[in-house]
Amino acid sequence: MKATFPHLGNVYIAVKALFDGLGIDYIIPPQNSADALTIGSKYSPEEICLPFKIMIGNYIQAIEEGADTVILTGSCGPCRFGEYCELQMNLIKSLGYELNFIVLDMPKDIGIKELLKRMGKIASASTKSRFEKIKALNAALTVMHLIDETEALSHYLAGFERNKGECKTLLHECKRNAIKCSNPNEMISLIKYYNDKLKFISVDINKNPLKIAIIGEIYTVIEPYSNFYIEDKLMDYGVSTKRGLTPSWWIKNMALSPARLNSLQIKKSSQNYLSMEIGGHARECIGEAVLSYNEGFDGAIQIFPMGCMPEIVSKSILPSISRDHNFPVMSLVVDDMTGEAGYITRVEAFIDLLERRRENVLYGS
Amino acid sequence: MKVGIPKGLLYYKYHPFLVTFFSELGAEIIISEDTNKNILDAGVKHCVDEACLPVKIFHGHVASIKDKCDVLIIPRIMQLWKNEYICPKFCGLPEMVINSFNNLPLTITEPIYATSMNKLYCWAKTSGKFLRKNNYEIKRAFVNALNEQRKYEIGINDSGYEINIALTGHPYNIYDRFSNMNLVKKLNNLGIGIITSEFTKEDILYQEAEGLYKKPFWTFARENYGFAVNASKDKTADGIIYVSSFNCGTDSVIIELIKNSVPDFPFLILKIDEHTGEAGIDTRIEAFKDMLERRLFNESNISTLG
Numbered sequence: 225m226k227a228t229f230p231h232l233g234n235v236y237i238a239v240k241a242l243f244d245g246l247g248i249d250y251i252i253p254p255q256n257s258a259d260a261l262t263i264g265s266k267y268s269p270e271e272i273c274l275p276f277k278i279m280i281g282n283y284i285q286a287i288e289e290g291a292d293t294v295i296l297t298g299s300c301g302p303c304r305f306g307e308y309c310e311l312q313m314n315l316i317k318s319l320g321y322e323l324n325f326i327v328l329d330m331p332k333d334i335g336i337k338e339l340l341k342r343m344g345k346i347a348s349a350s351t352k353s354r355f356e357k358i359k360a361l362n363a364a365l366t367v368m369h370l371i372d373e374t375e376a377l378s379h380y381l382a383g384f385e386r387n388k389g390e391c392k393t394l395l396h397e398c399k400r401n402a403i404k405c406s407n408p409n410e411m412i413s414l415i416k417y418y419n420d421k422l423k424f425i426s427v428d429i430n431k432n433p434l435k436i437a438i439i440g441e442i443y444t445v446i447e448p449y450s451n452f453y454i455e456d457k458l459m460d461y462g463v464s465t466k467r468g469l470t471p472s473w474w475i476k477n478m479a480l481s482p483a484r485l486n487s488l489q490i491k492k493s494s495q496n497y498l499s500m501e502i503g504g505h506a507r508e509c510i511g512e513a514v515l516s517y518n519e520g521f522d523g524a525i526q527i528f529p530m531g532c533m534p535e536i537v538s539k540s541i542l543p544s545i546s547r548d549h550n551f552p553v554m555s556l557v558v559d560d561m562t563g564e565a566g567y568i569t570r571v572e573a574f575i576d577l578l579e580r581r582r583e584n585v586l587y588g589s
Numbered sequence: 590m591k592v593g594i595p596k597g598l599l600y601y602k603y604h605p606f607l608v609t610f611f612s613e614l615g616a617e618i619i620i621s622e623d624t625n626k627n628i629l630d631a632g633v634k635h636c637v638d639e640a641c642l643p644v645k646i647f648h649g650h651v652a653s654i655k656d657k658c659d660v661l662i663i664p665r666i667m668q669l670w671k672n673e674y675i676c677p678k679f680c681g682l683p684e685m686v687i688n689s690f691n692n693l694p695l696t697i698t699e700p701i702y703a704t705s706m707n708k709l710y711c712w713a714k715t716s717g718k719f720l721r722k723n724n725y726e727i728k729r730a731f732v733n734a735l736n737e738q739r740k741y742e743i744g745i746n747d748s749g750y751e752i753n754i755a756l757t758g759h760p761y762n763i764y765d766r767f768s769n770m771n772l773v774k775k776l777n778n779l780g781i782g783i784i785t786s787e788f789t790k791e792d793i794l795y796q797e798a799e800g801l802y803k804k805p806f807w808t809f810a811r812e813n814y815g816f817a818v819n820a821s822k823d824k825t826a827d828g829i830i831y832v833s834s835f836n837c838g839t840d841s842v843i844i845e846l847i848k849n850s851v852p853d854f855p856f857l858i859l860k861i862d863e864h865t866g867e868a869g870i871d872t873r874i875e876a877f878k879d880m881l882e883r884r885l886f887n888e889s890n891i892s893t894l895g
Contacts, residue, residue: 271841302674302806307842310803314849327803333672497688500665500700502680531639533838537681540637544688557639 225249225349228291230279231256233446234375235471237399238368241408245360246350251291252403253282256449260285265560267315274450274529274559275443276308280315287321295346298329302503303534332482363408365475370415372470374398377422379455383433383464386426392459394422434523434578437516438467439509441528441535444558445469451527451556452564454571461575466521468512469505489515497541504534513545513553522578523552525571530559552578590720592616593658593694596623597647598679599666601764606738607662610713613730614720619658621650624767628653633863635689642768642834642862643761644678644685651686651693660719661696663687671704673808676839695719743787745773750782752881755820757786757813757847758832759840762861769832770867772859772874776830779878784826786816793819801846810843817847821854828855828881830874835862855881 227250229239236252243250254260260281267284268277283294299306309327316323326346331339347357378391385391398418405411436458444450445467458465468490480486490511498510513524526542528535542553554574556567592611594600600607604620612618621628624646632649640648655661663683666675674680683698699715702708710731717727743764745756754776762769763785776783786794794815798805805811813831820826829847833840844858857877859870 269841269845271836272845273838298803302677302680304838304842306806307803307810310801311842311845313802314845318849498681498684500667500680503674503677506677506681531836531838531841533677534681536637536639537678537685539639540685541681541688 225293226251226291227293227295227346227349228253228283228286229295230282231447231449232443233448233471234371234399235368237371237402237411238364238471240403241367241405241411242360242364244406245352245363245408246347246357247352248346248349251286251289253286253289253291256282256447261449261560267319269311271531272311273304273531275305275447276311277560278447278450279308280312283312283316283323284319284321287316287323292322293324293326295326295328298327303532305504330478360408363412365472366412367402367408367415368475369472370412370419371399371402372472374415374419374422376466376470377419379459379465379467381422381425381427381464382459383435383462384427384429384431386428388462389460390425391422392456394418394425433462433464434575434582435464435466435516435521436575436578437512437521437524438465438527439469439512439516439524440505440526440538440555441509441532442469442474442505444527444529446471450529450558452558452562452567454525454527457568457571458575461572463575466516466519468515469508487511493518497545498538502534502537504532506534506538509535509538510541510545513542513551514549517545517549517551521551522582523554523574525574526553526555528555528557530557552581590616590660591619591658592720593619593621593654593661595647595650595654595661595663596621597650597765598643598682598761599664599675600761602743602760603664603738605741606734607664609737610716610730610734611662611720613733614717614722614726616660616720619654621654624649624765626767629767629863636685637689639836640678640685641837643759643765644682645863646761646765646768647682648686648689651690655690655693659694661694662716663696663698665698665700667700667702669703669808672804673806673811675808744785745783746788747777747782747784750777750780752780752828752878752885753782753784753826754828754830754881755785755817755826756783756830756832757817759809759813759834759837762832762834768834769859769861770865770870772830772832772870775871775874779874781874781878781881784820786812789816789819800850805843805846807839807843810839810846813843814846814850817856818850821851827885828857828877830857830859830877832859832861835860855884 227248231253256278261278263284264277264281268280296309298309309325313325326342350357378395382391402411402414405414438445455465477486490508493514494507494511498507501507516524539555546553594607608618628649629646631652632645635652636645636648663686665683666679668674697716697719699712701712713727713731756763773783794812797815797818798811817829831844
């Protein structure tokens with residue numbers, strides 16, 4: 225078995241750690257690029273959302289490098305993501321490729337037996353003992369957690385750094401080197417090293433940078449290619465950013481959701497605006513917006529792919545939050561036709577607006 | 590007390606229930622008029638740009654009656670069948686409406702789970718309490734409303750036409766004569782008979798959907814998919830027309846599923862949105878009819894796909 229998986233931000237680093245630990249052969253698809261998107265939009269249904277198209281690009285590029293099995297998570301919420309696996313299977317098959325799909329769905333929808341069976345398919349490809357398998361899984365979770373933490377730290381400190389660009393350089397160096405590691409433990413210590421290094425960069429605590437929260441649909445906020453590297457750009461501008469949705473948050477959320485102990489803070493803060501779970505991450509989007517206001521952020525940017533059903537609901541709620549709290553929120557819609565220049569202009573204009581609001585007393589009611 | 594019911598989305602399927610329930614409780618019912626240009630314009634004005642046409646039209650209906658009633662009903666239909674949803678926008682519909690309008694009257698936005706009698710009654714109880722009625726009155730109204738709903742038959746099953754097509758799509762796209770530009774009448778005038786999914790038995794729809802790798806978790810995905818596949822298998826129809834609103838999330842998936850399952854069966858997708866030109870629709874259905882005629886009467890029924 226030569227496993228592959230679609231890209232989602234830094235997940236590839238953790239998955240590498242997992243497969244290295246399990247001793248399973250794998251292919252990491254080339255980093256998302258215009259190539260992947262071109263391939264994806266060529267074959268995908270026209271009206272499907274952006275993540276689907278990029279994922280198809282990932283698969284085909286991975287197949288060309290020799291992959292034969294895709295590992296994909298699923299969902300059975302009302303969001304379209306749950307139907308991806310079926311459409312993608314049909315699509316890949318009709319293109320004449322041989323590709324097995326292993327879909328890891330929630331146990332409450334397919335039954336715990338079926339889930340274990342599907343996980344068994346992955347585990348059986350590994351020759352390691354059960355203890356080593358669990359150790360590999362644990363290491364992968366640690367890597368995921370660490371890399372998310374490092375990323376969040378660098379995004380936040382970017383507003384305070386004395387040497388411009390230091391955070392960004394360290395973060396990218398960390399990712400570049402992490403992928404070169406050959407075993408999980410080496411990777412963990414490497415990421416820890418960079419994490420510590422970040423903690424001790426020279427910062428100016430008297431600075432009061434703009435703080436922006438990135439909220440919205442989980443794929444487009446996490447995957448930098450789909451949002452035109454917005455977080456990197458904001459780091460260049462010296463803006464501190466925070467993003468609540470990360471792969472490690474997702475794992476924690478999934479694990480706690482059967483006990484209904486997941487994201488309590490988000491649930492509480494979204495109560496006034498959206499009291500129900502409506503699928504996707506609409507509720508998280510609303511909760512994050514309110515939370516970031518409470519934490520003293522200057523504004524929030526919502527990013528979602530064209531036609532995303534849950535985020536359309538949250539987009540119609542966000543103006544109310546904006547009005548009630550006097551808190552600027554901008555919505556950016558991305559799809560395969562988005563022009564980068566127009567997009568960046570809007571981000572820059574938003575930053576200008578936030579800056580002016582701060583310095584000028586003319587704003588406000 | 591005046592209760593307003595907007596004539597949008599699943600009103601077309603479940604209005605006997607809503608209307609009977611609230612009129613039995615002694616409320617005066619205010620229903621918005623049929624969709625028209627003014628309603629569409631008001632909807633486009635108030636709703637977020639990214640939403641689909643039916644949701645925009647629903648906003649328009651709300652705009653047209655919001656000043657005439659004391660209580661507005663915004664049905665939050667979560668589930669009609671177990672483990673199935675309609676669409677995230679249905680679950681968040683009240684929030685979309687409430688945040689898009691200023692000075693709305695009171696709203697009833699209790700979630701509706703029609704998966705069991707008890708759960709549906711929960712909705713009735715909370716909504717009835719809203720009108721200050723006691724349990725006995727609510728129960729009576731609920732039972733009567735359910736009976737009314739059971740008596741109501743929706744769906745089209747034409748006979749006596751040479752060519753028959755299966756008309757699929759969300760009910761609000763099929764039965765809203767304004768948004769689909771009177772498609773049903775247009776097809777009938779062209780000499781095409783129509784069958785809709787309501788005349789295929791539930792268990793057949795379930796059976797067809799079982800052939801899929803993943804059980805569809807949208808009610809209309811299962812119904813439309815099952816109906817379209819069944820119609821082509823049993824030859825109850827000569828072609829399929831799918832009425833879909835632009836940017837509909839569920840349709841983008843359902844259409845692909847149908848295309849995969851019936852690759853060489855005549856299949857026309859009509860996209861509708863707030864700008865649709867009527868001439869374009871006319872041309873497309875006329876061309877589809879020509880194609881069906883040629884396929885049925887002039888040529889042997891061989892797929893050109895090989």
